[in-house]
Amino acid sequence: MANILEIRDLCYAIEGRPILRGVTLDVAEGETVALLGRSGSGKTTLLKMVNRLLHPNGGEIRFEGKSSADWDPIRLRRRMGYVIQDAGLFPHWTVEANVGLVLKLENWPPSDARRRVEMLLDMVGLLPDEFAGRYPRQLSGGQKQRVGIARALAADPPLLLMDEPFAALDPITRFEMQRQFVELRRSFHKAALFVTHDVREALTVGSRIALFQDGALDLVLPPAEFLRAGTPEARAFLASLEPAGGPS
């Protein structure tokens, strides 16, 4: 299967402090790679680099077979749906305008855009009649996140960058969203880089799990093999699946 994204030996440092140390990772078409790692391990930094919000100090990223540096950054970004950590919605726009943003940028006819936005809001479990006209400050954290997800899906991009998209959801909604996400991935054949620090979520949504540690990849394995992985960092994460106080 062709790779939609190829990351080669990616390095990034801020004021001489390394944040990413030689990350190499491929994402095949239709595949979800779960980026699992502790807080501060560099997951968001990697997504920003794929989206060209940050520029690497070394290494290369290829998207759809072409080096990221050769892409027009505007075109590149509109082909990636980015669910930003903590949503990053525009405070002066309604939910409808936020979700329809890329559609507007791509000059969709307003009536088509409105229909698409309603469909997406339905999909993420927000009643269009109730939520379309609201402003972000009138939403709960989890509702904002779902608007962020709908916005990323709007223009049907072949690659999704999802930065802890379900972090602010209650466990019931979260489970429902994970299930929908897996279904969506199957039916629409979308590729995704899915950042999470929750092992259970990584095991559910990922076709492979890439474990991050201090800006480097510890290992990349399918869920079934990840469960048997032996590295200390993987064991530390797997231990979080057990009830506190050890297995009974």
Added chain:
Amino acid sequence: MNSRLASEIFWLSLEHVELVAITIVVAAAIGLPAGVALARRVSIRRWVMSIANLAQTVPSLALFGFLLPLPFLGGIGKRTAIIALCLYALLPILRNTLTGILGVDAAVRESAVAMGMTERQVLWQVELPLAVPSIVAGLRIATVTTIGTATIAAAIGGGGLGVFIFRGIAMVDTPTILAGAVPAAMMALVADEGLEWIERKLSPG
């Protein structure tokens, strides 16, 4: 109040409004684009702002005096008065445009870029709308101070309500001074309230 005085108050008020309106339009036409341009240029920003701040410290009567002998810019009359008033009105407009744009949450700006907005789209669709309350506040400060400062314009033949005030000072006649001061004060109040209302209306969300 006799009708001659009433009609003089009316016409001088109108002239005053004209002075203020031209000043604010010109100052905004320069200050808004300059503020937007400076928001993107960290290096020259400090220089421009220091110069603008310095210009603000020149006493207004002195500034009118300095402009008088200058060729093209100076001379007795409205034009000189408006140029001087613009120099004062420029700073609050410039500064508030700048702080409004720089005050936009970095995460919101980054998210706009991440969604694939061009630089221009980020400016027009995100930064400027979010900066509107601050920009209108700058216009409000500029308008209210210009209404006051414009009374001094009469000293160099600029006309407006200052005519009463200077005449009243020369004649040591309080009612004549009040004939200029009261309408100017009322004008300032109305402008302040009106622009504050607009500021509230335009606040996003």
